[in-house]
Amino acid sequence: MDLTHDEWEAHVAKKVEEYRSIIQGTDIYENCGNRVVESRTTHGQLVAVKIQPKKWFRRSEAAMMQYASEQKGILAPRVLGCYDVKPNMTVTVTDRVPGESLDKVWHTLTRLQRETIQDQLKEQVQEFRKYTQPYIGRLGKTKTYNFFDRLHNHDMGPFDSEEEFDEWCFARVKFPLQQAFWKRYLPKMRDKKPSRFVLTHGDLAARNIIVQDGRITGIVDWEYSGFFPEYMEYALATVIHDGIEDWWLPVLKKVLEPSGYLRSKFVATIKDRGW
Numbered sequence: 001m002d003l004t005h006d007e008w009e010a011h012v013a014k015k016v017e018e019y020r021s022i023i024q025g026t027d028i029y030e031n032c033g034n035r036v037v038e039s040r041t042t043h044g045q046l047v048a049v050k051i052q053p054k055k056w057f058r059r060s061e062a063a064m065m066q067y068a069s070e071q072k073g074i075l076a077p078r079v080l081g082c083y084d085v086k087p088n089m090t091v092t093v094t095d096r097v098p099g100e101s102l103d104k105v106w107h108t109l110t111r112l113q114r115e116t117i118q119d120q121l122k123e124q125v126q127e128f129r130k131y132t133q134p135y136i137g138r139l140g141k142t143k144t145y146n147f148f149d150r151l152h153n154h155d156m157g158p159f160d161s162e163e164e165f166d167e168w169c170f171a172r173v174k175f176p177l178q179q180a181f182w183k184r185y186l187p188k189m190r191d192k193k194p195s196r197f198v199l200t201h202g203d204l205a206a207r208n209i210i211v212q213d214g215r216i217t218g219i220v221d222w223e224y225s226g227f228f229p230e231y232m233e234y235a236l237a238t239v240i241h242d243g244i245e246d247w248w249l250p251v252l253k254k255v256l257e258p259s260g261y262l263r264s265k266f267v268a269t270i271k272d273r274g275w
Contacts, residue, residue, distance in 0.1 A: 099212030133227040144226035231259035
């Protein structure tokens with residue numbers, strides 16, 4: 001479902017009143033100003049409530065999660081509401097996915113259970129890649145999160161082509177020798193076939209994968225999501241994110257299709273500018 005901003009605002013406005021009272025609850029996760037709590041609505045429905053500073057929040061994040069939840073085979077929670085609760089805070093209410101985050105239980109699992117979860121995650125990523133858009137960005141051809149930005153307060157795009165995205169990235173390269181190198185190699189790195197901009201979660205850390213009884217029940221936190229070239233899921237996990245658990249990274253490398261040495265190197269070069 002490809003909603004415009006106005007359509008999305010109208011959709012979530014209908015849900016606001018039911019969820020206005022659910023800021024308190026049992027903490028699920030808290031980090032860097034973001035807090036997720038488990039609570040119940042006035043009708044007794046179990047929900048997850050994400051509270052975060054407005055300056056870091058994009059409503060398109062909620063739209064991306066809802067889109068993912070509506071696609072067959074993708075284990076994303078439904079978005080039930082999204083609204084401002086204070087001048088500087090925003091709340092997103094979703095289904096409470098049953099189970100615990102994988103980082104809390106991985107070390108208690110047997111080898112067979114780990115391999116099974118690894119296979120399930122690979123299947124999820126394959127499901128992501130079934131859903132595409134003809135641009136790099138978010139639903140409705142809107143901007144997406146600039147994950148190269150350390151301060152978390154800038155966006156990027158949308159981009160009509162991989163070449164346009166590469167040019168934007170190239171502008172972040174600092175040094176003349178690097179510029180000369182990448183100006184030569186970037187065109188060779190692009191696939192000659194038409195680019196596929198696939199649904200990308202963007203942060204497949206173990207803490208964002210919910211499991212129960214040896215099964216993945218949900219993939220949460222779609223903050224970095226969008227439609228990107230196929231290499232980006234791997235590059236984000238292995239190059240961009242510093243918070244991926246060390247013990248989890250080797251598993252992700254088995255799950256995700258490698259981006260290639262030069263692509264990873266280019267992403268690392270751009271990240272240096274952001275940091």
